[in-house]
Amino acid sequence: MSQETRLTTGKLVLYGLPALPLAMLTLPVYVYLPAVYAAEFGLPLASIGLVLLAVRLFDAASDPIIGYCSDRLPIRGERRRPYLILSIPLIGIAAWMVMRPPTDVGLGYLALWSALLSIGWTLAIIPYNAWGAELSGDYNERSRITGTREALVVAGTVIATALPAGLAAAGVTGNAAVLSTIAIIVCVSLPILAVIAVLAVPEPVNYSRTVTGFRAGLAIMRSNRPFLRLIAAFGLNGIANGLPASLFLFFAAERLAASQTEQGLLLLTYFFCGVAAIPFWVWLSRHWGKHRTWCVAMLAACGAFVWVPLLDAGDIVPFLAICVVTGAALGADLTLPTSMQADVIDADTAKSGEQRSAIYFAMWSMVTKLTLALAVGVALPTLALFGFEPGSGTATGLLALAVLYSLVPTGFKLAAIALMWRYPLTETAQAELRHRIEA
Secondary structure: OOHHHOOOHHHHHHHHOOHHHHHOOHHHHHHHHHHHHHHOOOOOHHHHHHHHHHHHHHHHOHHHHHHHHHHHOOEOOEOOHHHHHHHHHHHHHHHHHHHOOOOOOOHHHHHHHHHHHHHHHHHHHHHHHHHHHOOOOOHHHHHHHHHHHHHHHHHHHHHHHHHHHHHHHOOOOOHHHHHHHHHHHHHHHHHHHHHHHHHHOOOOOOOOOOOOOHHHHHHHHHHOHHHHHHHHHHHHHHHHHHHHHHHHHHHHHHHOOOOHHHHHHHHHHHHHHHHHHHHHHHHHHHHHOHHHHHHHHHHHHHHHHOOHHHOOOOOHHHHHHHHHHHHHHHHHHHHHHHHHHHHHHHHHHHHHOOOOHHHHHHHHHHHHHHHHHHHHHHHHHHHHHOOOOOOOOOHHHHHHHHHHHHHHHHHHHHHHHHHHOOOOOOHHHHHHHHHHHHO
């Protein structure tokens, strides 16, 4: 690996800083938001799920547009950093509105501001991830870059997770207060950290030699078999992760009868283990390859999830052990697929002659949103169908909650493992692609 492809640890951390407040916007939407709008404002749970599904479907249409603009419409000669800065005002306003709603809030209000927040987040995250993918062409260095960024993603999530306990110690309780505090933190910290990153980390080299036509570009993308295989596995695993994320608070409160403090401890343990495990997964991927290491992590999560339906009220300690294992596996889910995404972009660049990182990350983002939306949009109405309601769940409803939380995700993860076990884009194959691109 050439010296210029390796970033110092300081540069990596500075690049990853904006990921921290951006990550705080993901957990509230999928964990706190449904609970707050249902319990605090009395909106029907099934309707909330359908609204969030519709918002994600609408927002997914913006992904290829933003990806195309970042690849093809540079601002002052740069394709990545300016778009991150442009996203900040929209994110700030929308986050403030959706997380600090008025007392007479309705479904239309939730739909409008959730949609604007999602679009603003997309405007930031697609160029931001493309920026990271292009900072190095080395197979293992990419895992180091994504590992550092995703560690800060999880750190932001941990901060959001620890807020209930911190606020409770200050005499402030309730998920609505958590959302409000997150809005304040994001609106203050995101502009500062994004500017620091942009000033400290350079715009990456653009290796494009030509401009690919729209239809030709789609044809090349469709023929990129490693990409198709990776994104299919990522989508299956995304559904597997989205279901527990959207149902976590319901499961902890209703099935385990956990207090709010215990719920915060469980979430904090889950995400802390995710951060702590990232260096291990990056190290292991150097020896086993990224795809095999990711498969091992998903298998570990499956081995823990199968025990969840056996848990009942008061089984906090056994569930804590499950959170340790599944949280550690999350570190691999966050780091390795994104690093592999940079590798499949090399296959496209070598064939097309154009470095189209943002449009690939747009497709990645679309699948992420659709899978998470599917998880929320299907899980909540399904629970309602089986008679589950917060505070008054029937035995059938609680069983459905446990199955949707654990066994259904296990099936999706096993399907993802089957796709990835013999994944062809190894370190040797990727090095050959980089030689062709940089020659």
